[in-house]
Amino acid sequence: MANVLLEFKASAGDSEPQNRPVLIVGQLANLQQANWTQVKGKLQPVVTKELWQAALSSLNPNPTDSCPLYLSHAAVAALPSRVSRHNSPSSAHFLTRLIRTCLPAGNNRCIVMVCERTEVFASACAIARAFPLFTRRSASSRRTEKKHVTLEFITVGQDNGPLELSTLECLANAADGVRLAARIVDTPCSEMNTDDFLEEIKTVGNALGITPTIIRGEELKQKGFGGIYGVGKAALNPPALAVLSHTPSGATQTIAWVGKGIVYDTGGLSIKGKTTMPGMKRDCGGAAAILGAFKATIKQGFKDNLHAVFCLAENSVGPAATRPDDIHTLYSGKTVEINNTDAEGRLVLSDGVVYASKDLSADIILDMATLTGAQGISTGKHHAAVMTNSEQWELACVRAGRSSGDLAHPLVYCPELHFSEFTSALADMKNSVADRENAQSSCAGLFIASHLGFDWPGVWVHVDIASPVHAGERATGFGVAPLLSLFGQASEDPLLNSVSPLGAATVKNASEDQMERDCKRRRLV
Structure with missing residues (x-):
C-alpha cells in the first residue's frame, strides 16, 4: 500500500465493481440509513438493491463484521455499534483495521465511508493510516504506477449532505500529515538520521514559505543546550535543534509544540538488549507527529503564533558518549546527574521547552514524545498518556482524542509527591527515578516540567505516545490528528473549529479567578 494516492472527493462517481473495486463501511445503523440511490452507482449492475439489503441484514458486528457483495470486487463492512466512554465514537482503530483487511485489491479502488458529520475528521485520519508510504520491498520499487484510492463520505443524521470543498481540502491535508509522520517513523536511521530529518523540516518549511532556525553540533554546546548536545554528541551525524515559526499579524x-526526535535510541552506554533495541527508529515519533501536524495546521490557516520545535539527536555509543555519573547543565541552567543514559528523551525535551519559554515567549507549550515504555503499562497501546499543569487542558486533551480518533488518557500530576524520585546529592537532580515502581511515566513528565518550573504561569501539556506510535511493525502517524483537533479553535478552518474541544462551552466552565490569573489562556480555554 506504499504506492497509493489517496484522494478525497464529494462524489467518487459511478463505476462497476469489476472496473473499480469498492468497500462501503460504517456503523450498521448508519449503513441502514444510507439511501440505496447513494450507493447503487458503485455497485450496479452486479449488486442489486435486494442483495444490498440482504447483506446488511446478515451483518452482526461483534465488534466488527463484513460481507462480500460481488466476488472479490465489492464488500460492505460494519464498525462496532457502540463504544465505551474512553473510545472514539468514530471507532477509528477498528476502521483502520477494516480498511486493511476488507478493501478489495486493485489499482483503482473506492472507499465509501458512511458516518455522521461529527465523525468525518476522525474517520479520514483513520483511513489515511491504513496506507503507509514507506517500503523497501523490491517488488514495490519496480512498480512505477501509483495505485489510486478515492474516498467518498456519505453523511447521515443531522447536517447530512455532500462535504464542502474546504472540508475535503482539510481532510486531505490532515491525511497527508498523518502519512508524513508515519513515513518518517517507519524509515530506518540509515536513511533518517538527524541530517535527513532536518531536510524533512526544510522541505515542509519550503512548502509553507518558512525558513527554519537551526542550531546544530558544537553550537548547541556553546549556547548551553546541554541536554540535546549530551545525548547526541557521540553520533556520526550531529544533534540539532530546529524551529519552524508561523507568526501572523494579529x-x-x-x-x-516541542517534539522529541531521537532518530535512533541504542540506550547509550546504558545499552538496550537485543530484544528491546529493534524498533527504536520510532523514537522520533513525537517530532514526526509535530512536523505532520504543523504542515497541515498552517496550510489550513492559523490565527496565532505557532512554533514547532524539533529536538533531534541519535543516542549512540562511542568514545564521546555520555557516561553514567556525568553531570550536564541544561538550557534551564539546572544541573543533571546522569544515572541512566537510556532516559535521554527527557533531557532533549527539557532543553526544547525552556527554549520555547525563554526564546519564543510561548504562553502554551505542548511537548510530544515516545518517552517511556511504562506509558503502555499506564494507558495501554491505543491511548496516549497526557500530563498537564491545567485541569481544563487535561480534559480538553481527552476530548480531542475522542474527536480525532487518536485517544488520550490522563496521568497523575503530583510533583510534590513524585519529584523527589530524582533527588541527587551532587546536582540539582538525576535524570532517572530511584523507584521504577512509582509512576514512571508521570515522573518522566515531571522531569521536563521541572525545567520550566512547577510555578510557570503558562499552560504546559506533555503527551507520551510511546505505544500508540506504532501498531505491530508499522507506524501509525499518531499525534497529528489530536494536535489539529486540540488547537482547532485557533484555526481558520471550520472543520477544525468544529472538532476542537477548546471553545465557548469550555470557557463557561472556567472559574473567573483562573481566567484573571492568566488572560492569555482565555482565548483557547
Missing part, C-alpha cells in the same frame, strides 16, 4: 498568543 496573533494574540504564542503556542509552541
Whole structure:
C-alpha cells in the first residue's frame, strides 16, 4: 500500500465493481440509513438493491463484521455499534483495521465511508493510516504506477449532505500529515538520521514559505543546550535543534509544540538488549507527529503564533558518549546527574521547552514524545498518556482524542509527591527515578516540567505516545490528528473549529479567578 494516492472527493462517481473495486463501511445503523440511490452507482449492475439489503441484514458486528457483495470486487463492512466512554465514537482503530483487511485489491479502488458529520475528521485520519508510504520491498520499487484510492463520505443524521470543498481540502491535508509522520517513523536511521530529518523540516518549511532556525553540533554546546548536545554528541551525524515559526499579524498568543526526535535510541552506554533495541527508529515519533501536524495546521490557516520545535539527536555509543555519573547543565541552567543514559528523551525535551519559554515567549507549550515504555503499562497501546499543569487542558486533551480518533488518557500530576524520585546529592537532580515502581511515566513528565518550573504561569501539556506510535511493525502517524483537533479553535478552518474541544462551552466552565490569573489562556480555554 506504499504506492497509493489517496484522494478525497464529494462524489467518487459511478463505476462497476469489476472496473473499480469498492468497500462501503460504517456503523450498521448508519449503513441502514444510507439511501440505496447513494450507493447503487458503485455497485450496479452486479449488486442489486435486494442483495444490498440482504447483506446488511446478515451483518452482526461483534465488534466488527463484513460481507462480500460481488466476488472479490465489492464488500460492505460494519464498525462496532457502540463504544465505551474512553473510545472514539468514530471507532477509528477498528476502521483502520477494516480498511486493511476488507478493501478489495486493485489499482483503482473506492472507499465509501458512511458516518455522521461529527465523525468525518476522525474517520479520514483513520483511513489515511491504513496506507503507509514507506517500503523497501523490491517488488514495490519496480512498480512505477501509483495505485489510486478515492474516498467518498456519505453523511447521515443531522447536517447530512455532500462535504464542502474546504472540508475535503482539510481532510486531505490532515491525511497527508498523518502519512508524513508515519513515513518518517517507519524509515530506518540509515536513511533518517538527524541530517535527513532536518531536510524533512526544510522541505515542509519550503512548502509553507518558512525558513527554519537551526542550531546544530558544537553550537548547541556553546549556547548551553546541554541536554540535546549530551545525548547526541557521540553520533556520526550531529544533534540539532530546529524551529519552524508561523507568526501572523494579529496573533494574540504564542503556542509552541516541542517534539522529541531521537532518530535512533541504542540506550547509550546504558545499552538496550537485543530484544528491546529493534524498533527504536520510532523514537522520533513525537517530532514526526509535530512536523505532520504543523504542515497541515498552517496550510489550513492559523490565527496565532505557532512554533514547532524539533529536538533531534541519535543516542549512540562511542568514545564521546555520555557516561553514567556525568553531570550536564541544561538550557534551564539546572544541573543533571546522569544515572541512566537510556532516559535521554527527557533531557532533549527539557532543553526544547525552556527554549520555547525563554526564546519564543510561548504562553502554551505542548511537548510530544515516545518517552517511556511504562506509558503502555499506564494507558495501554491505543491511548496516549497526557500530563498537564491545567485541569481544563487535561480534559480538553481527552476530548480531542475522542474527536480525532487518536485517544488520550490522563496521568497523575503530583510533583510534590513524585519529584523527589530524582533527588541527587551532587546536582540539582538525576535524570532517572530511584523507584521504577512509582509512576514512571508521570515522573518522566515531571522531569521536563521541572525545567520550566512547577510555578510557570503558562499552560504546559506533555503527551507520551510511546505505544500508540506504532501498531505491530508499522507506524501509525499518531499525534497529528489530536494536535489539529486540540488547537482547532485557533484555526481558520471550520472543520477544525468544529472538532476542537477548546471553545465557548469550555470557557463557561472556567472559574473567573483562573481566567484573571492568566488572560492569555482565555482565548483557547
